[in-house]
Amino acid sequence: MEEKPGQDRIPDTPLFDRKRSLGGYRINKMAMGLSRPENREAFKQDESTYLDRFGLTPEEKEAVMTRNWREMVRLGGNLFFILKISAVDPVRITEIGAHQAGMEHDDFLRNRLGKKV
Amino acid sequence: MAQLIGGLGTSHVPSIGAAIDKGLRDTPDWKPFFDGYIPGQDWVKAHKPDVAVVIFNDHGNSFFLDKVPTFAVGCAEEYHPVDEGWGPRAIPPFKGAVDFSWHFIDTLIENRFDPMICQEIEVDHGIQVPMELFWDRPAEWPVRVVPIFVNVIQYPIPLPSRCYEMGRVLRQAIESYPTDERFVVLGTGGLSHQLQGARAGFVNPQADQAFLNDIATDPDKLAGMSREQYVEMFGSEGAELMMWLVMRGAMDRDVVVRHKHYFVPASMTGAGMIVMENKATASPAVAA
Numbered sequence: 001m002e003e004k005p006g007q008d009r010i011p012d013t014p015l016f017d018r019k020r021s022l023g024g025y026r027i028n029k030m031a032m033g034l035s036r037p038e039n040r041e042a043f044k045q046d047e048s049t050y051l052d053r054f055g056l057t058p059e060e061k062e063a064v065m066t067r068n069w070r071e072m073v074r075l076g077g078n079l080f081f082i083l084k085i086s087a088v089d090p091v092r093i094t095e096i097g098a099h100q101a102g103m104e105h106d107d108f109l110r111n112r113l114g115k116k117v
Numbered sequence: 118m119a120q121l122i123g124g125l126g127t128s129h130v131p132s133i134g135a136a137i138d139k140g141l142r143d144t145p146d147w148k149p150f151f152d153g154y155i156p157g158q159d160w161v162k163a164h165k166p167d168v169a170v171v172i173f174n175d176h177g178n179s180f181f182l183d184k185v186p187t188f189a190v191g192c193a194e195e196y197h198p199v200d201e202g203w204g205p206r207a208i209p210p211f212k213g214a215v216d217f218s219w220h221f222i223d224t225l226i227e228n229r230f231d232p233m234i235c236q237e238i239e240v241d242h243g244i245q246v247p248m249e250l251f252w253d254r255p256a257e258w259p260v261r262v263v264p265i266f267v268n269v270i271q272y273p274i275p276l277p278s279r280c281y282e283m284g285r286v287l288r289q290a291i292e293s294y295p296t297d298e299r300f301v302v303l304g305t306g307g308l309s310h311q312l313q314g315a316r317a318g319f320v321n322p323q324a325d326q327a328f329l330n331d332i333a334t335d336p337d338k339l340a341g342m343s344r345e346q347y348v349e350m351f352g353s354e355g356a357e358l359m360m361w362l363v364m365r366g367a368m369d370r371d372v373v374v375r376h377k378h379y380f381v382p383a384s385m386t387g388a389g390m391i392v393m394e395n396k397a398t399a400s401p402a403v404a405a
Contacts, residue, residue, distance in 0.1 A: 009345060012315035013353050017272040021182055032181050035200050070315075079312045079354075080177035080270060087202030093132070097317040097385055112318030113382040 016078050024076020027064065030054035031077070034084035043088050067091070069099045119217075119294040120398075122164055122301060123375075124368045125157065126332060126361045126391040127250050129173060129305045131242040132384035134206060137249060150388060153378030154250050160375055160392050161251050164400065167298040168214045170221075170263040170287060172280075172363040173243030173305045174270065176201070185271045186233035188283065190225070191240075191264035192218035199239035208245060208254065214261040217294055221263060224290035230283055232265075240264060247305045250390070260301075269306070269357040274344060277359040281340035284366020291367070304364030308379075310386035311352030318385055319352045325387040326379060328358065333374045333393055336365045355387075371396040 008014055021028075030051060033039040043050045051061050063071040064082075067089070072082050083093065098108035109115040136147050143151075178199045180186065193213045198205040225232055244264055252258060265283075268274055284302075291300050308325040311317055328351075331339050340362055347356035376392040394400060 008314070010316075010349050010353075013311065013348060014314045015272055015348065015353060016270055021271055025182065028177070028182055032177060034202050035178060037200070037204070040202070073313050078177065078270065084202035093312070094318075094385060097312065100313065100317040101315055108318055113320060113385060114322075115382065 014073060020076040020078075022076070024078060026054050026056050027060050027072060027075060027077040028081040030056060030064070031081040031084045034088060040088050069096045070102075073100060119168075119291050119296050119298045119300055121288060121291050121367060122166060122299045122394065122398075122400075123160070124302050124304070124364045124372070124393045125247075125251060126304045126364060126389065126393075127154075127157075127247045128307060128383065128386060128388040128390070129243050129246040130310075130383050130386045130388060131176075131201070131246065133388075134242050134246045134249065137254065138206065150380040150383055153380055154390055156376040157251055157378070157390055157392050158253060161301075164301075165299065166260055166301040168217060168263065168300045169248070169260045169303055170265065170291075170300060170367075171244045171247060171303045171305065172265045172267060172360045173247070174267050174357055174360065176241055176243060177270065178241040179239050180266070182271060185268050186266065187268050187275050188230065189233035189235050189238075189266040190218060190222050191235045191238055191262075191266070192222065193236055193238060196238065196240045196244070196262065196264060198245060199241050201241055205239075206242075206245060208249070209257050211240065211244070211248070211258055211262045211264075214263050217290075217298075218263050220294055221287065221290040224293065225283070225286055228286045228289070230286060235266075238264075243305060247303050251303070265363065267357075267360050267363070269360065274356070275359075276344065277342055277347065277362055278340045280359050280362040281336065281366040284363040284368075287363065288367040302364045302367045304361030306360045307351060307355050307358030308387040308389045309351040309355040309358075312354050312385065314353065316352070319355075320381055320385070320387045321350060321352070321355075322379070322381050322387055324350045325381070325389055329377055329379060329389050329391055332361055332365055332391060333372055336362065340366070368393060369395040369397055373399045
């Protein structure tokens with residue numbers, strides 16, 4: 001799924017529409033699987049094999065395995081699903097936010113969320 | 118007949134539940150947030166509702182993308198916490214108001230709303246957190262629940278005006294229900310936040326504060342806004358704020374605001390709370 005510049009009606013705001021849902025189905029289904037303890041264990045034991053169970057493309061696999069949140073979202077991953085990866089491999093949601101915004105974590109907390117850090 | 122005694126609004130950020138679980142309630146980061154809910158909890162204690170109708174969205178926990186109901190209504194005996202990835206949270210299951218749920222579903226259909234009917238379903242932080250914020254963490258919930266799930270994730274999501282209209286049908290269902298039970302309606306979600314895309318971390322305190330005013334005084338304006346306007350003003354995930362309109366639609370045009378609270382950021386979200394009563398039937402003001 002290619003994201004063309006200017007595709008989003010609201011800048012930098014990907015709405016989870018038909019195109020993204022279709023494109024991201026494999027990634028999201030894989031992530032949804034992590035709501036079961038046995039799948040969390042399988043992911044921890046052998047991530048690559050777990051991802052293959054859901055037929056992820058090499059591009060999707062690469063995005064997941066490098067924890068490239070921006071790329072996962074670009075490929076149609078929806079944060080409510082892919083956030084479950086952080087249950088297996090902990091990362092704060094603000095770090096996921098900062099990554100997508102292309103900002104250092106402290107800058108993100110200060111400039112986007114108005115926190116004093 | 119049953120009666121509507123109040124309309125409550127609140128955010129349902131998962132980090133709030135996690136903060137309670139980790140015992141962080143009184144830390145500097147969280148204390149001002151939680152303290153703001155004390156008047157809301159006191160209101161609930163004083164008014165003792167029997168049934169809470171809670172409007173929220175599932176966050177990819179009870180529903181996957183294979184089946185996405187625009188509106189779903191629970192009519193289960195019990196609703197257990199769902200495993201969101203960290204194991205189900207250790208909170209008591211919610212008891213359902215089964216008979217009213219079916220009556221509500223009947224009333225919806227008769228009014229041309231066609232919801233999914235859920236006799237067995239687990240529930241996520243979308244309902245857990247609001248219940249904990251208003252009822253604290255009892256050993257057993259002193260109130261039965263009617264969950265209304267709204268799809269605000271997979272586009273096309275419903276129109277804000279449709280949420281508002283559903284609220285009117287909910288009111289009709291409550292007032293045609295032949296018991297003397299006392300109902301509260303909880304609109305949940307928001308306020309401004311965005312979790313996805315390069316605009317992640319967007320919050321809009323000014324718009325949030327305006328929303329907390331408008332929901333009481335000018336709900337028609339909020340119901341008339343487009344989905345895009347919600348996204349633009351409150352962020353891609355903040356658009357879920359339109360679910361408060363179901364609650365507001367169940368109330369009279371004229372309401373009294375009993376309590377209001379705003380705090381930013383709770384995790385990545387502008388968090389808000391409101392307690393309203395219909396002006397016509399408002400209880401005498403409770404001394405603060």
